Amino acid sequence: MITRAILWPTRWVWLLVLLSLVSLAVPNLFAGDIKVELQLVWGTNEEKSPDPKYKPVDPAVVKRLASLKWKRYFQVNSQVVTIPSRKMQRVKLSPQCEVEITEMEGPQVEVKVYGRTAQAAAKNEPFKWVHKHLEKLAKDDLLVIAGDDKNDCAWAIVIKRL
Known part of the structure; x- marks a missing residue:
């Protein structure tokens, strides 16, 4: 007993x-792979796109960018990528912009933005780290990282989890 x-x-x-x-x-x-759409967006107050290749941005993205001071947004590039679980994927969005996105626990993503000037790109100089961001990213959410550029314009990286 x-x-x-x-x-x-x-x-x-x-x-x-x-x-x-x-x-x-x-x-x-x-934990699993995540699929995201990365968009490089150009913001301006000009009537026309600075480059005829740029397309108008989707209305849902424009709505999300409405709090910024620019009136018009144009998509420079868009790519859909799959980020393996707990791994990093580096994506070149333009000759001046690369993004590293890492799928973290949560579901969170860590985003590192790298940039260089057009002159540095012409000389094939390396990219410089510009910004790092960690945030939860649920399905269909948008994450926006933006910054000022010359001529009263701006760039934005819009990340949507698919």
Whole structure:
């Protein structure tokens, strides 16, 4: 009888240990690749696009950018990429802009933006780190990273989880 009384609490302890280990493993079981759309966007107050190749931006993106001071936005480039679970993918959006995006636990993404001037691109000089950002990114959410440029214009990187 004494043996049974001693074993009973021990079983509960082992069960709690086992459940704790399983709960630590569960998030990794559901970690997976994520698919995102990366857009390089140009913001301006000019009536026309600075480059005829640039397309008008999707209305949902324009709505998200409405708090910025520019009236018109044009898509310079758009790419859909798959980021492997807990891995990094580097994407070149233009000769002056590259983005590193890492799928983190959460679901979060870490975004590093690298840039260089047109003159540096012509000389094939390396990119310089410009910005780093960590944020949760749920399905269909938009993450915007933006900055000023010359001639009262701006650039923005819009990331949408698909």
